[in-house]
Amino acid sequence: xxxxxxxxxxxxxxxxxxxxxxxxxxxxxxxxxxxxxxxxxxxxxxxxxxxxxxxxxxxxxxxxxxxxxxxxxxxxxxxxxxxxxxxxxxxxxxxxxxxxxxxxxxxxxxxxxxxxxxxxxxxxxxxxxxxxxxxxxxxxxxxxxxxxxxxxxxxxxxxxxxxxxxxxxxxxxxxxxxxxxxxxxxxxxxxxxxxxxxxxxxxxxxxxxxxxxxxxxxxxxxxxxxxxxxxxxxxxxxxxxxxxxxxxxxxxxxxxxxxxxxxxxxxxxxxxxxxxxxxxxxxxxxxxxxxxxxxxxxxxxxxxxxxxxxxxxxxxxxxxxxxxxxxxxxxxxxxxxxxxxxxxxxxxxxxxxxxxxxxxxxxxxxxxxxxxxxxxxxxxxxxxxxxxxxxxxxxxxxxxxxxxxxxxxxxxxxxxxxxxxxxxxxxxxxxxxxxxxxxxxxxxxxxxxxxxxxxxxxxxxxxxxxxxxxxxxxxxxxxxxxxxxxxxxxxxxxxxxxxxxxxxxxxxxxxxxxxxxxxxxxxxxxxxxxxxxxxxxxxxxxxxxxxxxxxxxxxxxxxxxxxxxxxxxxxxxxxxxxxxxxxxxxxxxxxxxxxxxxxxxxxxxxxxxxxxxxxxxxxxxxxxxxxxxxxxxxxxxxxxxxxxxxxxxxxxxxxxxxxxxxxxxxxxxxxxxxxxxxxxxxxxxxxxxxxxxxxxxxxxxxxxxxxxxxxxxxxxxxxxxxxxxxxxxxxxxxxxxxxxxxxxxxxxxxxxxxxxxxxxxxxxxxxxxxxxxxxxxxxxxxxxxxxxxxx
Amino acid sequence: xxxxxxxxxxxxxxxxxxxxxxxxxxxxxxxxxxxxxxxxxxxxxxxxxxxxxxxxxxxxxxxxxxxxxxxxxxxxxxxxxxxxxxxxxxxxxxxxxxxxxxxxxxxxxxxxxxxxxxxxxxxxxxxxxxxxxxxxxxxxxxxxxxxxxxxxxxxxxxxxxxxxxxxxxxxxxxxxxxxxx
Numbered sequence: 018x019x020x021x022x023x024x025x026x027x028x029x030x031x032x033x034x035x036x037x038x039x040x041x042x043x044x045x046x047x048x049x050x051x052x053x054x055x056x057x058x059x060x061x062x063x064x065x066x067x068x069x070x071x072x073x074x075x076x077x078x079x080x081x082x083x084x085x086x087x088x089x090x091x092x093x094x095x096x097x098x099x100x101x102x103x104x105x106x107x108x109x110x111x112x113x114x115x116x117x118x119x120x121x122x123x124x125x126x127x128x129x130x131x132x133x134x135x136x137x138x139x140x141x142x143x144x145x146x147x148x149x150x151x152x153x154x155x156x157x158x159x160x161x162x163x164x165x166x167x168x169x170x171x172x173x174x175x176x177x178x179x180x181x182x183x184x185x186x187x188x189x190x191x192x193x194x195x196x197x198x199x200x201x202x203x204x205x206x207x208x209x210x211x212x213x214x215x216x217x218x219x220x221x222x223x224x225x226x227x228x229x230x231x232x233x234x235x236x237x238x239x240x241x242x243x244x245x246x247x248x249x250x251x252x253x254x255x256x257x258x259x260x261x262x263x264x265x266x267x268x269x270x271x272x273x274x275x276x277x278x279x280x281x282x283x284x285x286x287x288x289x290x291x292x293x294x295x296x297x298x299x300x301x302x303x304x305x306x307x308x309x310x311x312x313x314x315x316x317x318x319x320x321x322x323x324x325x326x327x328x329x330x331x332x333x334x335x336x337x338x339x340x341x342x343x344x345x346x347x348x349x350x351x352x353x354x355x356x357x358x359x360x361x362x363x364x365x366x367x368x369x370x371x372x373x374x375x376x377x378x379x380x381x382x383x384x385x386x387x388x389x390x391x392x393x394x395x396x397x398x399x400x401x402x403x404x405x406x407x408x409x410x411x412x413x414x415x416x417x418x419x420x421x422x423x424x425x426x427x428x429x430x431x432x433x434x435x436x437x438x439x440x441x442x443x444x445x446x447x448x449x450x451x452x453x454x455x456x457x458x459x460x461x462x463x464x465x466x467x468x469x470x471x472x473x474x475x476x477x478x479x480x481x482x483x484x485x486x487x488x489x490x491x492x493x494x495x496x497x498x499x500x501x502x503x504x505x506x507x508x509x510x511x512x513x514x515x516x517x518x519x520x521x522x523x524x525x526x527x528x529x530x531x532x533x534x535x536x537x538x539x540x541x542x543x544x545x546x547x548x549x550x551x552x553x554x555x556x557x558x559x560x561x562x563x564x565x566x567x568x569x570x571x572x573x574x575x576x577x578x579x580x581x582x583x584x585x586x587x588x589x590x591x592x593x594x595x596x597x598x599x600x601x602x603x604x605x606x607x608x609x610x611x612x613x614x615x616x617x618x619x620x621x622x623x624x625x626x627x628x629x630x631x632x633x634x635x636x637x638x639x640x641x642x643x644x645x646x647x648x649x650x651x652x653x654x655x656x657x658x659x660x661x662x663x664x665x666x667x668x669x670x671x672x673x674x675x676x677x678x679x680x681x682x683x684x685x686x687x688x689x690x691x692x693x694x695x696x697x698x699x700x701x702x703x704x705x706x707x708x709x710x711x712x713x714x715x716x717x718x719x720x721x722x723x724x725x726x727x728x729x730x731x732x733x734x735x736x737x738x739x740x741x742x743x744x745x746x747x748x749x750x751x752x753x754x755x756x757x758x759x760x761x762x763x764x765x766x767x768x769x770x771x772x773x774x775x776x777x778x779x780x781x782x783x784x785x786x787x788x789x790x791x792x793x794x795x796x797x798x799x800x801x802x803x804x805x806x807x808x
Numbered sequence: 809x810x811x812x813x814x815x816x817x818x819x820x821x822x823x824x825x826x827x828x829x830x831x832x833x834x835x836x837x838x839x840x841x842x843x844x845x846x847x848x849x850x851x852x853x854x855x856x857x858x859x860x861x862x863x864x865x866x867x868x869x870x871x872x873x874x875x876x877x878x879x880x881x882x883x884x885x886x887x888x889x890x891x892x893x894x895x896x897x898x899x900x901x902x903x904x905x906x907x908x909x910x911x912x913x914x915x916x917x918x919x920x921x922x923x924x925x926x927x928x929x930x931x932x933x934x935x936x937x938x939x940x941x942x943x944x945x946x947x948x949x950x951x952x953x954x955x956x957x958x959x960x961x962x963x964x965x966x967x968x969x970x971x972x973x974x975x976x977x978x979x980x981x982x983x984x985x986x987x988x989x
Contacts, residue, residue: 088906090937091944094822105823108947118944438817443932477817540931672902672937679906713901713930714851716883721900751898752886 064625067176078216085678085708089122123214130218133653134225141232154183161244163511169608176624222656230604242306247588249507254313255499263293264408270335273303275357282397299599316537316565318470327416330407350416353380354387365389427453439477461491503571504582506598510609514589519617525735529726535643543569545715557591634662638726641665664705671711678708692791701729716750729793733766812967815957826965832980842924850929
C-alpha cells in the first residue's frame with residue numbers, strides 16, 4: 018500500500034492512498050483532504066501576495082489613489098445609516114461617528130462595490146454548488162482548446178489554478194471571506210479614511226473579478242457553451258425574432274441554470290418546436306450560449322416593453338437587474354411569473370412541494386399571478402406546461418391600448434410636467450401626450466426610441482396613465498420589425514490570440530483594447546455605442562463587448578442590413594469586434610490583459626498581483642467603457658479594472674456613481690515613475706490621464722477614449738500611432754489641434770510624420786526638451802539588479 | 809415663475825439649498841463683486857436658444873460684456889472656436905469640476921483662483937452633481953446657474969422658469985451693473 022501525506026502551502030492536510038483498509042471496509046484510490054486542495058504540481062513559483070487580505074495590496078492602491086485623486090460629488094449631504102443620525106455633513110461638519118463628507122462619500126463608493134460584488138459572488142456560488150451537485154466535485158474545468166492559462170484572474174489573485182469544481186469552490190471561499198471583511202468596513206465606527214475606503218473598494222472589485230471568472234468558467238465547462246471560440250455562432254435577436262405562433266417564454270436576469278432546465282424539459286418531452294424561449298439581459302446571452310436556437314430579446318431596458326407587448330406566455334425571472342414590480346406588470350397582460358431564485362422570490366407563494374399539474378392549473382386559470390419554485394427540474398416542467406396551455410388563452414387577450422383609446426385618454430392630461438420631471442433623460446413625454454390628443458402618436462414613438470424603460474413617468478402621472486404602454490403602442494410598427502444578428506458569447510481569449518497581439522499592444526502598434534461593458538441606462542439611446550465601436554475598430558483597436566452593451570451594438574445595421582458582428586471578425590485582433598458573453602464574462606477581458614503580461618512578457622502570474630497590475634497600467638492600452646452604466650455590479654466591475662490600473666469611462670449617468678478618479682496633467686510631480694532599468698525617477702506624460710471618468714456626450718467619449726489609451730511604455734511607433742488617433746479625433750470633435758501634444762513627445766521619433774510641422778511649432782512654443790523613455794514602474798522593488806528598495 | 813424646487817423631482821439635497829434668483833440684478837451684483845468669475849458652458853448650449861439667438865452667441869456676448877473667461881466642456885469648445893472667440897478654454901465637465909476643488913487653480917495666469925462660477929448647458933442630474941462637488945469641497949466659490957431649472961446645490965439659481973421669463977432674465981443679465989468691468 019502506498020500512502021502519501023502532505024501539508025500544503027496553506028497548511029491543510031491531504032491523505033492519498035492506493036488502498037485503505039478500515040473498519041467500514043476496504044477502499045481503493047482514496048484521497049482525503051482536510052481543508053482545501055492546493056495545487057502542488059504547478060511549477061510556477063508563488064508570488065508575494067496569494068489570496069491577499071483586505072490590506073495586503075493597500076500600498077499599490079495608495080499609489081494609484083495618490084495619482085488619481087477621488088473627486089467626490091455627493092448625492093446627499095446627510096448620513097442616515099445609523100440611529101445617531103441623520104447627521105449633517107455640510108460645511109466641514111462631522112457626523113456623530115466622526116466621519117466627514119469625504120469619508121462618507123468614499124464609504125458609499127465601497128458600499129456600491131460591495132453590493133455589486135455580492136451579486137456576482139452569490140451567482141457564482143449558486144452556479145458552482147449547483148454544478149457540484151449535478152456533476153460532482155471533480156468535474157474538470159476548461160476554457161477550451163488554445164487556452165493553457167485558464168482562469169488567469171484567479172491565478173493572479175489567489176495563486177490557485179482551479180482545475181475542478183471543488184477547487185473553484187475553494188476559490189469562492191476566499192472571495193466570500195474578503196467580501197465579508199470589506200462589507201464590515203462600511204459599518205458605523207469602522208473605517209474612517211477616504212483613502213482606505215477607496216482601497217477596500219478596489220479590493221472588493223478585484224475579488225469580484227475572481228467571482229465572475231469562476232462563475233463563467235463553471236458554466237462554460239459544464240453547459241457546453243462556446244469555449245474561447247472566435248467563431249461563436251451568430252444568433253437572432255430583437256423582439257420580432259420571437260415566433261408568435263409558438264408559446265413564448267421570456268427569461269429575465271443573469272443566472273442561466275433555471276432556463277437550461279426549461280430548454281431540457283422541452284427537448285426531452287418532444288415539445289421544443291412548440292415553444293420559443295427568449296431572454297432579456299445576461300440570461301439572454303447564456304441561453305443562446307447553451308442553445309443557439311434560443312432568442313435574445315434585448316437588453317435590460319427592454320424588459321418592460323416586451324412584457325407590455327403581451328407576447329410572453331410565461332415570464333421567468335432569476336436574479337439581478339429584474340424589475341422588482343415585474344409581477345404587477347405581467348399580471349396586467351395575464352402572463353404568469355415564475356420566480357426561480359432565492360434572491361428574488363418577488364413575494365410569490367413557494368409551491369415547490371406541490372404537484373406540478375396543480376401549480377400549472379392555478380397559473381393558467383389566473384388563480385395566482387405567479388409562483389416561487391426552488392426545484393430546477395420542477396421549474397422546467399411547470400414553465401413549459403404553463404406556457405403551452407397559456408398560449409391559446411392569451412392570444413385572445415389584448416395587451417396594449419388602441420390608438421383611439423390613447424387619444425381619448427390623453428384629452429384629460431393636466432399638463433403638470435410631472436412625467437418630464439420624473440424622466441431620467443428629461444424626455445418630452447408631456448408634449449408627446451399633447452400630440453396624442455390630436456391623434457398624432459409620432460412623438461410618443463420618438464420618446465420610445467430613447468426610452469430606458471424605467472416607467473418613472475407612469476409612477477409620476479397623477480392621471481395614472483400607462484405611458485410606457487402608450488409609447489410601446491405608438492412604436493408598434495418599429496419594434497415589430499426589430500430583428501438583428503448578434504454573435505454569441507465566445508468566452509475567454511485564447512493564449513494563441515494573445516501570442517499574436519501581445520507585442521503590438523504593449524508596443525502601442527495596436528493602439529488599444531476597448532471594452533464596452535455594462536448596462537443600458539443610455540442618455541440618448543444606444544447608437545453611440547455602435548458608432549464608437551465602428552470608429553475604433555476602423556482605427557485597428559480591438560473592440561470587446563459584454564453584457565447588455567453587446568446586444569445594443571447589434572441593433573444598428575448597415576445599408577446591407579448587416580450588424581457589426583456580421584461585418585467584423587470575432588477574433589481578438591486589430592479591427593475585430595468580439596463578444597465575450599454575459600456580465601460574468603467581463604472577467605475574460607481582465608484575463609486577456611493579465612495574459613499579455615504572462616505570455617508576451619513572461620511575468621509570473623501566480624499570486625503576483627501588484628507586479629502584473631503595474632505592468633498592465635504602464636503598458637497595456639486598455640480602456641473600459643460603460644456608456645449606460647446603471648448598477649452596483651457595474652461599479653464593482655469598474656473597481657476591479659481600477660485596481661489593475663485600467664481606466665474606465667462611463668456615460669453621463671455614470672456621474673451618479675458620485676466619484677471620479679482624476680489625474681492632474683498639470684502637476685508634473687504626479688507623473689513620476691521608476692525606470693526599472695536604471696532605478697532613476699523619471700517623469701512621464703499623463704497617460705492614462707484619468708482612472709474613472711464620466712463623459713458628457715458621445716463626442717467627448719470619442720476623444721477621451723483615444724487619449725486614455727496612451728501608456729508610458731509605448732514605443733516610438735506606438736506613441737506616434739496613438740497620437741495620430743488622438744489628434745484626428747480631437748480635431749474632428751473639438752475642432753482644433755490639441756494643445757497638449759508636446760507633453761506626449763519624448764523623442765523626435767514619437768512624432769506622427771504627417772503632423773511634424775504643427776507639432777514642431779507646438780514643441781518650440783513650449784520649449785520642449787527630449788525626455789527618456791523609461792521601463793516604467795510605480796513599484797520600486799521592481800527595479801532590476803537590486804537598485805530598488807522599499808517604498 | 810414656478811417654485812424653487814428641484815426640476816427632477818427626486819433630486820432633493822441636504823440642509824443647504826440654493827437661493828432663488830428673484831431679481832436678475834443679483835447676478836449682476838455677484839459678477840461685479842467677484843474678483844475672478846468663470847463661466848462653465850456645457851454641450852446643451854449647442855442646441856439651446858434664447859429667443860432666436862444661439863446660446864453660443866449669447867455667451868460670447870455675455871463673456872465679452874462682463875470680461876469673464878469661459879470653460880467650454882466636451883465639443884462645446886468647437887462652436888466657440890468656429891466663431892473666432894478666443895476667451896474659451898477646453899476642459900471636460902468632470903475635469904473642471906475636479907480642478908475647481910483646487911483652491912489655487914486658475915483657468916489662465918492672472919485669471920484666478922476663481923471665486924464665482926456660473927454654469928449652463930449640462931444634463932440636469934450632471935449639473936446637480938457638479939454643483940454638489942463645489943458646494944461641499946469648494947467653499948471659496950459661489951455658484952450661479954443660468955439654466956431654466958432650479959438647481960438646489962448652487963449658491964444662487966433661477967427657480968423653474970417658463971421659457972419667456974428665462975429669456976427675459978438672460979437679456980437682463982447681459983447688462984453690467986454700474987458699467988462694464
